[in-house]
Amino acid sequence: MKKLCVIIILALLLVIGAMGWFFVVRGTTEQGADGRTVILLKPSDRDFLLAEMRGWLESVQGISAALAENDMKEAAQIARKAGNADLDHVPASLLRSIPLEFKQLGLGTHEAFATLAKSIEEGADAKQALKMLSGIMLNCTGCHAGYRVDPKAP
Template sequence: MRKVLISIGAFSLFGAAALADDHHDHMQMMSKMAKDMRIEVDAPGPMKAMMLTNMRGHQQAIAEILATLSKGDGEGAAKIAETQLGMGSPGSAACKPMATSGELGDMPKMMASHMPEEMRALGMTMHAQATKFAEEARNMKQGGDPRPALAELGKTVQACNACHAAYRLD
């Protein structure tokens, strides 16, 4: 009887080990399936750092816009959008199709040369949408209906999300 119990125990241990190996293999397979499939933007380290800083600035601008809108200040929100996100903002320079050297030096032109064309197009969409938001926010009177402006701001954020869903900087 003792030999039978030892045999059963040994088979149980082998079975548990096999199940653990199967679980480990399954987890590795799931990890590979969850691999980040976004396109990596190949740019020098300092340029990637600058791009990430710009994008964090965009996030901060959205937060400031929302805080300003919550006070019913459409004009203030429009000013933030135009100066920090819109077509005339410094961050838009690298997304423009014919980025050139200018008041920001060569950095926008260099950044543009490393961005895939589709990424630049998504960036332009975001900057153009921010300008449309600014126009709607300016139309909002103190205490007026913020919904048209918020709809344009939502489209601005959707453009950000589309780019982040397609591209990554490591």
């Protein structure tokens, strides 16, 4: 009887572990024909993610324009906004669908913008800030090389 209980508990743990791996680590993904991992998202989540992305591109544009003018205050302000990783407004279904590594890369990018804002506020000059911005953009290019998003069939 005791042995049976242990076996049942182990089996349940295995199922929970597999579900955790499936939902948290892997997300809803498949292998794409172009070699990238395809994240399957419902259309509204895909729209949300792509809108966030366009916001990031606007931030990169704004920061580089400000740095070219040596307007450090403006650059810090835009970086501070892009660094604000407010997960409350992110749809839960989107968070469930994206793989763990993608989440980490995304949050890491927010953090990198926040670090840039802080460095500028603490006196980094335009050249140093530009170097940090180019480092942040390795996150953009790295993630784009590895992932794409397709709408999930209803």
